[in-house]
Amino acid sequence: MAEKYLIRVTAGPSYDINSHVQVPVNDPTPVHVASDLFEADLNVRVHNYRGLPRDAPKTSPYFQTELHRHNGDQYSIALRFRLKRPPRSHEEAGSASRLQDGVPATDLQFGNDFDHPIRDRLPPGFNTALNIVKWWIDPGLDGDAYADVPHLYGPALSSFNTVHVGEGEHDPEKGGLWFEEGGDDDGMKWRSEVGAPDDAKARMKWALKQDSKERWIWEYNRTYGVDFFNPYIDFDAFALKLPGFNLPIIKYWDGQGLRYVLRNRVTGQVYLVVLFTLHLAEDINQDGTLKPAALQALAHTSGGLGKGKPILEGGPERDEDGASEDDAIDEARQKLSDVDLQGKTPTNDDDVD
Template identity: 65%
Template sequence: MADRYFMRVTAGTSYDMNDQVEVPINNSTPLKISNELADIELNVRIQNYKGLPKGSSNTSPYFSTPPHDYNKDQYSIAFRFTPKKPSGTDSEGIKATDLQFGNDFDHPIRDRLPPGFNTALNIVRWWIDPGLDGDAYADSPYLYGPALSSFNVVHSGKGEFDEEKGGLWFEEGGDDHGLEERQEIGAPSDAKARMKWALKKESKEHWVWKYGKTYGVDFFNPYLDFSDFALRLPGFTLPIIKYWDGQGLRYVLRNRVTGQVYLVVLFTLYLKEDVNEDGSIKPEALEAAKKASGHIAQDDGDDAESFDEEKVLEQARRNLSTVEVDDKVETNEDDVD
């Protein structure tokens, strides 16, 4: 079924697709996005990519560079983020409790959630992002986590641009001043340790994303396979395309308190017949996507009752049994709306 579609990725500082621009996938040159809230330089990389714009490389040197080669990472959203100080504010930046990163949708998805969705979400929270929270059954579904614990890499500084590594490249830590600031508040220099540290309420109270300072962040994992539109978790595969309702997959960087949006990265599917030879989208298909109606995929007849949640969770536990997982870290109710 996946071969019937082209993927297109757009990005901007607004939910409005009219304000977004097409992202050149696996291109090392960062896409620059700016508004009154932030300046952003963005790279999006997708392994085995077959989408738009036409002629895009199907991979990036990023995926053959450690640690992404042995992690078998499938995609990356990496960007430099420089928040701007709003007029009339006397704060030095955005509190770690307030900067969120995650997914949201315009319309309900509860009627399209597949068998095993809650199991998948439990595995994600348990293994990938314990800080993730939200409501997938709401009229406007969302799953957000504090940016400080959600990003795989946080670099307190501009990081580097390396053509041989696929463009923007960030290591956990920072420049000299950034490292000094992190040490002062006890932020670990190891990525996994920082993600765990950032789940604690007192840690988020010490970290501030400072106005005028540039941070390099990278979000990646081996679990979401865009080549056949499937979520592949330990012991469990979820065929996303089968349950797609036409809405795009949207990653959002936002302020929990003000609701202001700093960055939107939108992954949208289009039927191949709705794409012109030059890679442009036919007007009617583009309008359908903007209204988040799209084309609803048909059920292929699999029996929903065949899903065995207990068996899947047990398989996930076996797959992860050799890895130390801290399930005692507490999250804070302020992390989500």
């Protein structure tokens, strides 16, 4: 069934699909996204890519670098960005209070959300898969997949595999934007001043602590490079593949795109949306443009989580779905122990002091 579909990746500064540009997947040349609040250059890499544009490379040299070849990583969202200082309102200008110098790590979130409920489409074993992800891959993940506006977010500081304070590199032989954990000279000094460790595993562990998230401020007009990657989503087969748990996504798909969002937890402001949309191959013209049926389907992805409302707390705990969670977690513990986040073993909440 998967071969009937093609992927289209777009990115923009809001949920509105009209604000998006199509991302040339696996092209080392970044696309630029900008708004009054945010500016970024973006590369999306997908291994065994099957989608638009039709001449997109099947893969990227990024996946042949030592780290990503060892991990078997399947995709990457890499961006060089800076947050812009929000315009000062008339009321703020007349008050004695001052605007913050940036967005605290408690408030800058990265994750997924959907326009419409998905609770009736979630497969048996979903809670087990989510608990594997939260236990081993991203302990900071929180949200409610069963809500009317489903969402799963984590603090960006602990969710991104690589965080570089500074410009980083652009190297076509590595697939475009390339960031090592750490920073340039000024960035390393800045990290040291806030107490952030120099390597990825230690930084992700450190970032799970409340006091660390309060000390790290994503400063306005400072440049950061971040990369999000993993081996768990196979975009060729449209499947989620975790040790002990495989899910054919296409079997439960309800037509909504897979949306990655960078947002402010408190204000609800959206900075960046990267949208992976599936289209029937028959709904795409030979030149890669969308036929009316595909355009109509795409229009349903333009709403966004609560129209930009803040999400301050995660959703309620849900009953287990009867899957053998203990067996799956045990298999995940054994198989994920070799996965390398950035030259280190994975972070899990058992590591947090």
